[in-house]
Amino acid sequence: xxxxxxxxxxxxxxxxxxxxxxxxxxxxxxxxxxxxxxxxxxxxxxxxxxxxxxxxxxxxxxxxxxxxxxxxxxxxxxxxxxxxxxxxxxxxxxxxxxxxxxxxxxxxxxxxxxxxxxxxxxxxxxxxxxxxxxxxxxxxxxxxxxxxxxxxxxxxxxxxxxxxxxxxxxxxxxxxxxxxxxxxxxxxxxxxxxxxxxxxxxxxxxxxxxxxxxxxxxxxxxxxxxxxxxxxxxxxxxxxxxxxxxxxxxxxxxxxxxxxxxxxxxxxxxxxxxxxxxxxxxxxxxxxxxxxxxxxxxxxxxxxxxxxxxxxxxxxxxxxxxxxxxxxxxxxxxxxxxxxxxxxxxxxxxxxxxxxxxxxxxxxxxxxxxxxxx
Numbered sequence: 001x002x003x004x005x006x007x008x009x010x011x012x013x014x015x016x017x018x019x020x021x022x023x024x025x026x027x028x029x030x031x032x033x034x035x036x037x038x039x040x041x042x043x044x045x046x047x048x049x050x051x052x053x054x055x056x057x058x059x060x061x062x063x064x065x066x067x068x069x070x071x072x073x074x075x076x077x078x079x080x081x082x083x084x085x086x087x088x089x090x091x092x093x094x095x096x097x098x099x100x101x102x103x104x105x106x107x108x109x110x111x112x113x114x115x116x117x118x119x120x121x122x123x124x125x126x127x128x129x130x131x132x133x134x135x136x137x138x139x140x141x142x143x144x145x146x147x148x149x150x151x152x153x154x155x156x157x158x159x160x161x162x163x164x165x166x167x168x169x170x171x172x173x174x175x176x177x178x179x180x181x182x183x184x185x186x187x188x189x190x191x192x193x194x195x196x197x198x199x200x201x202x203x204x205x206x207x208x209x210x211x212x213x214x215x216x217x218x219x220x221x222x223x224x225x226x227x228x229x230x231x232x233x234x235x236x237x238x239x240x241x242x243x244x245x246x247x248x249x250x251x252x253x254x255x256x257x258x259x260x261x262x263x264x265x266x267x268x269x270x271x272x273x274x275x276x277x278x279x280x281x282x283x284x285x286x287x288x289x290x291x292x293x294x295x296x297x298x299x300x301x302x303x304x305x306x307x308x309x310x311x312x313x314x315x316x317x318x319x320x321x322x323x324x325x326x327x328x329x330x331x332x333x334x335x336x337x338x339x340x341x342x343x344x345x346x347x348x349x350x351x352x353x354x355x356x357x358x359x360x361x362x363x364x365x366x367x368x369x370x371x372x373x374x
Contacts, residue, residue: 001029001030001032001093001094001097001099001101001102001103002015002018002019002029002030002031002032002102002103002104002105003015003031003032003034003090003102003103003104003105003106003108003109003110003112003113004031004032004033004034004105004106004109005033005034005035005105005106005107005108005109006033006035006036006047009230009273009275010130010273010274010275010276011105011106012031012105013172013174013275014105014128014130014172014275015031015103015105016031016174017172017173017174017344018103018105018128018172018348019031020174020175021172021345021348021349021359022359025359025360030097032093032109034086034104034106034108034109034112035047035106035108037085037086037089037090037093038082038085038086038089038108039085039089042085046082054294057292057294058294060294060295061294061295061298063295064135064294064295064296065295068135068136068137068295069133069135069136070136071135071136071160075135075136075137076136078137079111079136079137079140082108082111082112083111083112083115086108086109086111086112087112087115087116090109090112090113090116091116091119094116094120094123099123100123100124101123101124101125101126101357102116102123102124102125102126103126103127103128104125104126104127104128105128105129107129107135107137107138108137110127110129110137110138110139110140110143111137111138111140113125113127113142113143114140114141114142114143115140115142116142117142117143117144118142124144124355124356124357125142125143125144125145126143126144126145126146126147126352126355126357127139127143127145127146127147128147128172129146129147129148129153130148130149130171130172130274130275130278131153131274131296131299131300132149132150132152132153132156132296132299132300132302132303133152133153133156133296133299134146134148134153134156134157135156135296136160138157139157139160139161139164140161141161143161143164144165144355145165145166145167145351145352145354145355146164146165146166146167147166147167147169147348147351148166148167148168148169149168149169149170149171149274150168150303151168152303153168154166154168165354165355167347167350167351167354168347169344169347169348169351170278170342170343170344170347170348171274171275171278171344172278172344172348173278173279173282173344174259174279176256176259177258177259177262177279177282177283178282178343179259180259180260180262180263180282180283181259181260181263182263183263183264185263186260186261186263186264187264189260189264190226190250190260190261190264191250192224192226192250192264193224196223196224196248197222197223197224197266197324197328198223198224198225198226198264198265198266199218199223199224199225199226199265199266199267199268199269199288199324200225200226200227200228200261200262200264200265200267200268200269200270200285201214201215201218201225201226201227201228201269201270202227202228202230202258202261202268202269202270202276203228203229203230203232203235203271209290209292209315210315210316210317211227211229211235211239212227212235212238212239212242213317214269214316214317214320214321215227215239215242215249216242216249216317217317217318217320217321218248218320218321218324219242219246219248219249221321221324221325222248223248223321223324223325223328224248224249224250225248225249225250226250226252226261226264226265227239227242227249227250227251227252228252228253228255228258228261229251229252229253229254230253230254231253231254233253236251236252236253239251239252258279259279259283262279262280262283262285263283265285266285266286266327266328266332267285267286267287267288267324267327267332268280268285268286268287268288269287269288269290269320269324270287270288270289270290271289271290271292271293271297272289272290272291272293272297272300272301272303272304273293273297273300274300277289277300277304277310281307281309285309286309286310286311286327286332287304287309287310287311288310288311288312288313288320288323288324288327289301289304289305289310289311289312289313290312290313290315290320291312291315292315311323311327
């Protein structure tokens with residue numbers, strides 16, 4: 001059982017990656033939305049509250065840094081309130097369809113699964129968090145293994161649970177990104193002129209800010225823009241209106257062509273979400289990151305800059321355009337290839353083996369089914 005969440009696309013993409021690895025190795029999996037398990041009323045209220053918090057960055061920053069990061073009384077009350085509804089629902093799901101492993105990519109699910117471990121010692125509970133600072137709601141006694149992607153994240157887990165079993169693994173990335181086409185082939189398929197400087201501007205599900213205005217400013221400056229609005233239909237319509245006026249804008253709504261779009265671009269302009277950043281690094285593209293995501297996004301931005309192949313900019317149309325033109329003039333281009341990160345699956349498999357989950361690397365269909373060894 002994989003427990004994801006509805007806030008942004010990162011949690012869901014992590015769950016999909018893990019499900020794919022398990023299924024290629026012989027496991028049966030199912031994905032559940034942790035927030036939906038709270039029930040229609042509580043789930044709806046939770047989503048609306050979160051949307052309001054994110055709409056006021058200073059308010060969400062205050063909640064994250066003063067409470068979630070420190071593990072305050074407010075954070076504990078939030079955790080108990082969600083667990084009171086989620087634990088019974090999750091218990092019922094496991095009774096209806098038992099599972100050997102519960103892997104959580106969302107904090108609410110992680111906390112509930114850890115509580116159920118006390119009732120069912122044979123249940124294997126795993127948490128996967130790709131943030132650089134793991135806040136209090138992610139960490140609970142009863143989790144068999146925490147999978148994180150940096151030493152800082154490992155230390156933040158042990159801040160709350162000093163004896164926690166923690167493994168540092170590469171961030172999961174879908175196979176399509178490792179198989180992304182060459183830039184010239186991608187540009188030919190998308191109709192992007194071979195010699196144009198091209199950027200991919202992508203909304204990964206959190207809300208980009210001035211996306212349409214930034215795309216317009218970039219196009220006016222002579223940059224070809226591949227613009228992805230995600231599920232925001234209003235922004236997609238504005239992008240299509242821009243495209244009708246200039247050939248330098250290629251618009252998309254929600255699309256599965258992101259590996260191809262990254263391959264065609266010279267630079268990816270995005271929020272510092274771990275999923276998008278990891279995907280761009282696999283394809284070998286530099287990142288231009290916006291400091292618009294409050295809370296954990298502030299930490300993740302600094303971490304991405306430290307990793308290299310990433311740059312920050314002022315998150316306004318003029319600021320984004322100025323930074324893109326500077327990168328163009330500095331010769332930042334896939335013509336000087338970035339070293340792609342290692343494949344994530346071997347580290348993931350090795351980490352799970354530590355707690356008795358024998359997950360062989362994905363192989364031919366004839367490979368033996370993986371098994372639980374304890």
